Amino acid sequence: MxxxxxxxxxxxxxxxxxxxxxxxxxxxxxxxxxxxxxxxxxxxxxxxxxxxxxxxxxxxxxxxxxxxxxxxxxxxxxxxxxxxxxxxxxxxxxxxxxxxNKHKFTPILNTGILDDPATTPCSYALRKIEKGEYVEIWYFTNDGLDEANLKKTVDDDAMIMSTLADTMGKADWPEDRVRMMAKFWRNIQVHEYRSMRNPIGQKALLAYQAEQRRRWHVAVKTSVGPYDLSIINKKVLQETRERVYWDEHDKRDNARNYKA
Incomplete structure (x- = not known):
């Protein structure tokens, strides 16, 4: 029909x-x-x-x-x-x-940043060790370890806050790590050093956040485990400030000697 x-x-x-x-x-x-x-x-x-x-x-x-x-x-x-x-x-x-990436999902521990964190070689040397490959002895000397600790550079002229927490969320990182990183940046932003007129405080805060983030990612893959990075360690921050102060002091002395 x-x-x-x-x-x-x-x-x-x-x-x-x-x-x-x-x-x-x-x-x-x-x-x-x-x-x-x-x-x-x-x-x-x-x-x-x-x-x-x-x-x-x-x-x-x-x-x-x-x-x-x-x-x-x-x-x-x-x-x-x-x-x-x-x-x-x-x-x-x-x-x-x-x-x-099993270390990426290890639960965050209740402990904070260690007062005396273990000195570790750079990630390049650690990867070589994990693969059982040859690693030059220089990476384990004082010079090699110092370079590993100072490899992460920071901006001396401005306080630049990262969007790392958002990036971690998009990369499907566990929620406890995203919350920890967000809290870490919040604590850095509201810390008294950031509002100090003396630039040493701000530079110390910049150095602290850069160095401690790198140390945390290294520690996650060791027996130390993923401690709570968001807890600001006053002792470590004070030591960082003193180091930054003397670094700046040495820079000024070197500058004067150069002009002389």
């Missing part, structure tokens, strides 16, 4: 009494059928046909509804399949990440 385009429920019966249907009426009029009866007969035939169309229309609407529901179900199932595949892929990636 051809598809119906118009809803027969809105159809209006023609005026079979009009002049336009005179020939049609004349074919029905006879000795037994009057003109009025012919008009009524035409109306009855039209209504019967329209009622058939109404039933066909309802069937068509029901079929369309069923087809649309089936199509929507298939689309939902496809979207669910795609979503499940995405979830499985992400879960597999997380498992692989945990497998390759």
């Amino acid at each position: 051809p598809r119906m385009r118009n809803n027969p429920n809105f159809n209006v019966c023609p005026d079979y009494a009009s002049d336009g249907f005179a020939d049609t009426r004349a074919q029905l009029i006879s000795d037994e059928v009057t003109e009025e009866q012919a008009i009524q007969l035409l109306k009855n035939i039209w209504e019967a046909n329209n009622n058939v169309d109404k039933v066909a229309w309802q069937c068509q609407v029901a079929e369309d509804r069923e087809e649309r529901a089936h199509r929507e179900q298939l689309e939902e199932e496809e979207q669910e399949r795609i979503e499940q595949a995405r979830i499985q892929e992400e879960e597999a990636a997380r498992k692989e990440d945990r497998k390759k």
Whole structure:
């Protein structure tokens, strides 16, 4: 059956009494059928046909509804399949990440920064050791260890705060590490050294945050474990300030000697 385009429920019966249907009426009029009866007969035939169309229309609407529901179900199932595949892929990636970077997911300990942190060689030397490869002895001398500790540079002219916590979140780092890093930056930002007029305090704070972040990432892969970096160690910060002070003092002396 051809598809119906118009809803027969809105159809209006023609005026079979009009002049336009005179020939049609004349074919029905006879000795037994009057003109009025012919008009009524035409109306009855039209209504019967329209009622058939109404039933066909309802069937068509029901079929369309069923087809649309089936199509929507298939689309939902496809979207669910795609979503499940995405979830499985992400879960597999997380498992692989945990497998390759197990230290990244070690829970944060309740301890803070050690007063006397262990001196460790640079990450290059540590990676070589982990692989069982040869490492030059220089990396374990005082000069090599000092260079590893001072390798992270800081900006002496401005206090630049990092968006590391946001970056860690996007890289799927565990929530405890993201919170710790966010708290670390907050404590650095509100520390009294930052508002000191003497630039030594700000420089010491810059050096502290750079050095301690690097030390933390090294310590995570050692027996020390991932301590709570956000707890500002006053003793270490004071020692850093003294070192920065004497470094600045030496720079000024060297500058004067050069001019002389």
